[in-house]
Amino acid sequence: MPNDFPIPLPAPAVPLAWYLILSAILFTLGVAGFLFRRNIITVFMSIELMLNAVNLTFVTFSYRLKQVDGHIFSFFVMVVAAAEAAVGLAIILTVFKNRSTLEIDEVSSMRL
Amino acid sequence: MDGLLFLTFAAIAVGCAINLVLQTHPISSALSLVGVMGSLAVLYLLLGGEFIAAVQLIVYAGAIMVLFIFVIMLLNAGAEKRPTRRVVALWVSLPLLFTLIALAALLIESQAPRTEVVRFGGFSGGSALAVGRALFTSYLLPFEITSILILIAILGAVVLARKEI
Numbered sequence: 394m395p396n397d398f399p400i401p402l403p404a405p406a407v408p409l410a411w412y413l414i415l416s417a418i419l420f421t422l423g424v425a426g427f428l429f430r431r432n433i434i435t436v437f438m439s440i441e442l443m444l445n446a447v448n449l450t451f452v453t454f455s456y457r458l459k460q461v462d463g464h465i466f467s468f469f470v471m472v473v474a475a476a477e478a479a480v481g482l483a484i485i486l487t488v489f490k491n492r493s494t495l496e497i498d499e500v501s502s503m504r505l
Numbered sequence: 506m507d508g509l510l511f512l513t514f515a516a517i518a519v520g521c522a523i524n525l526v527l528q529t530h531p532i533s534s535a536l537s538l539v540g541v542m543g544s545l546a547v548l549y550l551l552l553g554g555e556f557i558a559a560v561q562l563i564v565y566a567g568a569i570m571v572l573f574i575f576v577i578m579l580l581n582a583g584a585e586k587r588p589t590r591r592v593v594a595l596w597v598s599l600p601l602l603f604t605l606i607a608l609a610a611l612l613i614e615s616q617a618p619r620t621e622v623v624r625f626g627g628f629s630g631g632s633a634l635a636v637g638r639a640l641f642t643s644y645l646l647p648f649e650i651t652s653i654l655i656l657i658a659i660l661g662a663v664v665l666a667r668k669e670i
Contacts, residue, residue: 406622407511410613412548415515417609419522419541425602426526429595432585434531434577438538441569442522445545448561456552456628457621461639464557464631468640471564472651476658478569482576483665489580496586 412453419446433488433495437481444474507625510551514544529584531577535570542566553628556636 423446426439448467455463485495492500521540528534542565549558640648 406624407508407551408617409621409623410617411511411515412552412623413613413617414610415518415548417613418519418606421602421606421609422519422522422526425598428598429526430585432529432531432582434573434580434582435525435534435585438525438531438534438573441538441565442525442541445542445565448557449545449548452549452552452554452557452631453623455554455631456623459628459630461630461635464554464636465639465644467554467557468560468636469647469651471560472655475564475569476654478572479658480661480665482572483662485576486580487665495580495582 409453409457413450416446416449416453419443419449431496431498433485433497433500436497437478437485441474441478444470507551507623510547510625511623514547518544518548531582532574535573535577538573539566539570542570549631551625552623552631553626554631556631556633559633 420443423439423443426442427436430436430439448470451463451467451470453463455461488500489495494500518541521537521544525534525537525541528537542561546558546561546566549561
């Protein structure tokens with residue numbers, strides 16, 4: 394992209410690694426939320442946070458490789474997340490209808 | 506300017522993510538997740554992904570989070586009860602969490618050289634035109650399979666929401 398400004402702006406550029414580290418931090422926080430939280434809806438939101446972190450990695454590498462493929466992948470991840478949210482929240486509704494609870498520790502009938 | 510924007514919105518994203526994990530009420534967590542998604546949309550813009558930033562705001566922060574909040578309101582979900590045995594687990598897992606993040610950051614730093622930087626405008630192939638062209642040429646088959654996936658998701662949601670299950 395040509396620089397349209399007559400004076401070249403001093404742009405302190407961000408290292409590519411910072412984006413990847415941010416993505417790693419967000420993913421780790423998502424894992425932590427998935428493991429710590431008891432509320433089934435919050436657990437589900439932690440999964441969405443992990444998906445978002447992976448999307449950031451895809452877009453970052455799309456920038457690095459100067460190709461649009463990473464954007465396509467993160468677009469597909471969003472589509473899958475939307476489908477997952479629809480089905481998952483329907484499952485949560487059904488669980489709540491049958492058990493009247495949202496605590497994942499109390500929904501353990503599949504456990505040995 | 507680039508660095509300032511990145512640091513601001515990265516800090517917002519991390520702060521909101523921490524808030525998501527720490528809050529006990531699901532509505533607070535959902536609003537934190539909206540904050541994470543909004544700041545990630547700004548980071549996508551910085552990386553040259555105009556289309557994906559718009560989709561992030563419309564689909565993720567708009568549609569999916571409205572669905573979440575709708576379910577939270579519908580179920581009248583309250584704050585979590587705090588069990589007592591969590592204290593030990595917290596004190597063991599927090600150092601492990603920091604170690605994991607530090608190790609991942611070290612690994613990334615060692616793999617990605619410092620000369621690779623991100624400049625706003627360094628990649629302009631993320632427009633709706635470019636994404637649409639890739640989506641309807643080289644990624645046409647995955648795109649069509651996605652429609653089947655969405656159809657199955659709709660059917661699954663309808664079946665699960667019936668009365669007699």
